Amino acid sequence: MKINGARILIESLRREGVEVVFGYPGGVVLPIYDALYDVEGIRHILVRHEQGAVHAADGYARATGRVGVCLATSGPGACNLVSGIATAHMDSIPLVAITGQVKTTALGKDSFQEADVTGIMMPIVKHNFLVKDVCDLARTVKEAFHIASTGRPGPVVIDLPTDVCSATMEFSYPEKVNMPGYKPYYEGHPMQVKNAARLIKKAKQPIILAGGGVVTAGASAELTKLARLTGIPVATSLMGKGVFPEDDPLSLGMLGMHGTAYSNYAVHEADLLIVIGARFDDRVTGKLDTFAPHAAVIHIDIDPAEIGKSVAVDVPIVGDARNILQMLLKEAKPAEITAWRERIDDWREQYPLNYSCDDTDGIKPQAVIETIHRLTGGKAIITTEVGQNQMWAAQFYKASRPRQFISSGGLGTMGYGLPAAIGAQIACPNDIVFDIAGDGSIQMNIQEMATAVSNKLPIKIAILNNGYLGMVRQWQQLFYDRRYSHTDIGYTNPDFIKLAEAYGAVGIRVQAPEEVEPALQRALECTDVPCIIDFIIAREENVMPMIPAGGSIDKMMID
Amino acid sequence: MRHTLSVLVSNHPGVLTRVSGLFARRGFNIESLSVNSTENPDISRMTIVVDGDVAALEQIRKQIYKLVEVIKVYDHTEESVVERELALIKVSAETRSRNEIMQITDIFRGKIVDVSDKTFVVEITGSEGKINAIEQLFRPFGIKEIVRTGKIVLARGSKSTE
Ligand SMILES: Cc1ncc(C[n+]2csc(CCOP(=O)(O)OP(=O)(O)O)c2C)c(N)n1
Ligand SMILES: [Mg+2]
Numbered sequence: 226m227k228i229n230g231a232r233i234l235i236e237s238l239r240r241e242g243v244e245v246v247f248g249y250p251g252g253v254v255l256p257i258y259d260a261l262y263d264v265e266g267i268r269h270i271l272v273r274h275e276q277g278a279v280h281a282a283d284g285y286a287r288a289t290g291r292v293g294v295c296l297a298t299s300g301p302g303a304c305n306l307v308s309g310i311a312t313a314h315m316d317s318i319p320l321v322a323i324t325g326q327v328k329t330t331a332l333g334k335d336s337f338q339e340a341d342v343t344g345i346m347m348p349i350v351k352h353n354f355l356v357k358d359v360c361d362l363a364r365t366v367k368e369a370f371h372i373a374s375t376g377r378p379g380p381v382v383i384d385l386p387t388d389v390c391s392a393t394m395e396f397s398y399p400e401k402v403n404m405p406g407y408k409p410y411y412e413g414h415p416m417q418v419k420n421a422a423r424l425i426k427k428a429k430q431p432i433i434l435a436g437g438g439v440v441t442a443g444a445s446a447e448l449t450k451l452a453r454l455t456g457i458p459v460a461t462s463l464m465g466k467g468v469f470p471e472d473d474p475l476s477l478g479m480l481g482m483h484g485t486a487y488s489n490y491a492v493h494e495a496d497l498l499i500v501i502g503a504r505f506d507d508r509v510t511g512k513l514d515t516f517a518p519h520a521a522v523i524h525i526d527i528d529p530a531e532i533g534k535s536v537a538v539d540v541p542i543v544g545d546a547r548n549i550l551q552m553l554l555k556e557a558k559p560a561e562i563t564a565w566r567e568r569i570d571d572w573r574e575q576y577p578l579n580y581s582c583d584d585t586d587g588i589k590p591q592a593v594i595e596t597i598h599r600l601t602g603g604k605a606i607i608t609t610e611v612g613q614n615q616m617w618a619a620q621f622y623k624a625s626r627p628r629q630f631i632s633s634g635g636l637g638t639m640g641y642g643l644p645a646a647i648g649a650q651i652a653c654p655n656d657i658v659f660d661i662a663g664d665g666s667i668q669m670n671i672q673e674m675a676t677a678v679s680n681k682l683p684i685k686i687a688i689l690n691n692g693y694l695g696m697v698r699q700w701q702q703l704f705y706d707r708r709y710s711h712t713d714i715g716y717t718n719p720d721f722i723k724l725a726e727a728y729g730a731v732g733i734r735v736q737a738p739e740e741v742e743p744a745l746q747r748a749l750e751c752t753d754v755p756c757i758i759d760f761i762i763a764r765e766e767n768v769m770p771m772i773p774a775g776g777s778i779d780k781m782m783i784d
Numbered sequence: 785m786r787h788t789l790s791v792l793v794s795n796h797p798g799v800l801t802r803v804s805g806l807f808a809r810r811g812f813n814i815e816s817l818s819v820n821s822t823e824n825p826d827i828s829r830m831t832i833v834v835d836g837d838v839a840a841l842e843q844i845r846k847q848i849y850k851l852v853e854v855i856k857v858y859d860h861t862e863e864s865v866v867e868r869e870l871a872l873i874k875v876s877a878e879t880r881s882r883n884e885i886m887q888i889t890d891i892f893r894g895k896i897v898d899v900s901d902k903t904f905v906v907e908i909t910g911s912e913g914k915i916n917a918i919e920q921l922f923r924p925f926g927i928k929e930i931v932r933t934g935k936i937v938l939a940r941g942s943k944s945t946e
């Protein structure tokens with residue numbers, strides 16, 4: 226039986242095991258929406274802005290490890306996906322984004338709602354396709370999912386002209402992909418693994434630095450085993466949060482610009498860095514010339530292009546982190562580094578991650594996060610917006626498992642947290658999902674409250690309301706002589722309680738420290754409706770410690 | 785240091801944009817580029833001349849490799865190659881200078897492929913240096929226009945860029 230391109234698309238998605246599509250309709254995707262109308266087995270979540278769709282698909286992907294799928298119409302719809310595609314690209318998140326396109330005969334003619342989506346997306350995708358013939362459609366979907374989810378994952382965009390959706394043909398789904406130019410490499414080179422093992426044996430002051438690649442590879446158990454067996458302390462990047470339990474005595478927490486002082490000191494003094502699935506982002510390294518000056522570097526990454534990109538590497542191992550860690554585990558022995566660990570523990574005691582408990586200026590945001598951690602038993606899925614809220618969440622919500630902490634790392638996209646929380650809650654209906662938000666960021670995709678309400682998602686949005694674009698204000702305070710140019714939004718912020726109520730959600734305002742816990746208790750009781758908790762926090766609280774951009778460890782400000 | 789890369793790519797629309805865009809985005813200057821299909825109709829071959837130190841080249845090579853449509857990246861820097869460029873030069877050829885231009889063309893094993901009462905079009909192939917040299921010699925006569933292709937290379941000997 227012949228079916229049309231739209232049905233071929235849907236059938237192909239089903240073959241890929243897709244259960245949820247986040248999308249928003251429009252003219253050229255009408256055939257696809259028509260096919261979705263009575264489809265079984267695929268749930269379509271109608272967002273209120275395409276950026277919401279792509280971030281929700283991203284949150285879904287991060288929470289599950291599966292490919293997130295979103296759908297938008299041509300032109301303006303596709304353009305609204307851009308920030309979200311770039312976000313996923315920077316953080317290596319598997320996504321397939323389907324964009325409608327004007328009909329093939331109208332391409333290149335500045336047709337109504339035409340945008341050169343292939344061109345616009347090219348620099349921010351792992352790969353993209355423009356399907357000009359319905360005969361290529363099923364194969365393209367197959368390839369898109371394969372590319373998105375294998376090797377170093379990333380977003381793939383399929384641009385789909387409307388006449389291709391209407392054209393009909395016999396459906397058959399390919400079993401295999403055939404892409405001569407695409408061969409991800411999974412096995413670690415045994416020689417290099419031996420070399421790494423030798424360096425580890427010799428090291429007196431080794432540190433493991435784990436990143437998002439460990440999450441992707443599902444290598445958290447192997448990493449934990451290696452750390453405990455060797456006794457080597459573990460620091461993680463923002464993307465790696467949760468791959469090693471942060472309450473473990475060997476955990477150094479997050480390193481980098483707002484990382485723990487002791488993790489940064491440890492990296493600075495280390496004689497060996499074992500870097501796994503992390504890419505030496507400048508927010509991690511600070512000034513490259515002075516980063517880990519005494520350390521030999523073992524770099525394990527599935528992407529060969531990451532090796533040697535920023536930091537010179539002594540032992541490169543290209544491959545899947547899980548495979549390589551399993552190989553390393555066979556060679557690993559307890560390291561004799563008691564003195565080193567004691568030194569680190571001294572730093573830990575001397576420079577703990579803490580904050581002043583004096584809350585006369587208002588609620589301490591750090592205390593809010595700690596209370597959320599306590600009340601959720603450290604088990605909630607946390608998404609974040611961007612800014613101070615994100616850093617406090619990273620510092621004070623101790624993660625115990627991978628895929629628990631979901632945050633836009635590489636791009637730092639304000640407006641990410643709420644739609645990502647929607648995606649995560651849909652993926653994990655039995656988990657408690659918190660979006661730790663800022664009063665600025667939450668307004669960037671606030672329209673998704675409607676999506677959350679209409680799907681009865683009990684996500685909790687904890688706004689750390691300082692009335693500022695706080696992180697920018699912090700930089701203005703520290704580096705621009707307190708000239709708060711265009712960062713004070715306090716006077717014009719909406720009443721977030723009324724706003725929640727207008728959407729049909731629950732809103733709770735918290736103005737005093739003693740109200741924090743009862744308010745959170747109430748929020749946790751909401752089981753089929755989202756809840757905004759508006760925490761009026763100490764306005765000029767800063768995120769500390771801080772290594773100024775491009776600075777080295779010796780420039781670290783502790784408080 | 786200059787490097788010459790052969791990049792074998794799937795013969796898809798847009799693949800040139802993908803490769804050249806990557807160079808631009810990552811801050812690498814393409815000095816010369818030529819593309820065409822190969823003995824295999826599914827594969828195109830790009831010859832790219834790029835300037836950069838060894839580490840930079842290593843990085844760009846790996847980045848190109850990551851493109852899904854790129855099948856092979858081959859750096860010819862360390863090996864013996866046949867390299868050619870082609871130029872067409874429209875040179876002023878007054879009666880008194882015609883002989884000399886023809887002689888120079890002969891010496892360089894070029895061809896005069898178009899003649900008008902005031903100009904010749906000279907076709908010349910060879911290394912970049914050779915083409916620079918003839919350009920230099922023609923200059924005093926007056927070069928009206930010159931068009932040069934990018935460089936193309938093949939490794940010498942029996943091995944191929946597979
Ligand atoms: C889309 C976007 N625009 C601008 C920025 C720059 N930026 C980074 S943090 C920040 C302030 C965020 O304010 P808020 O959400 O209130 O968070 P706070 O820092 O106050 O916790 C801004 C403007 C960004 N990261 N993303
Ligand atoms: Mg704020």
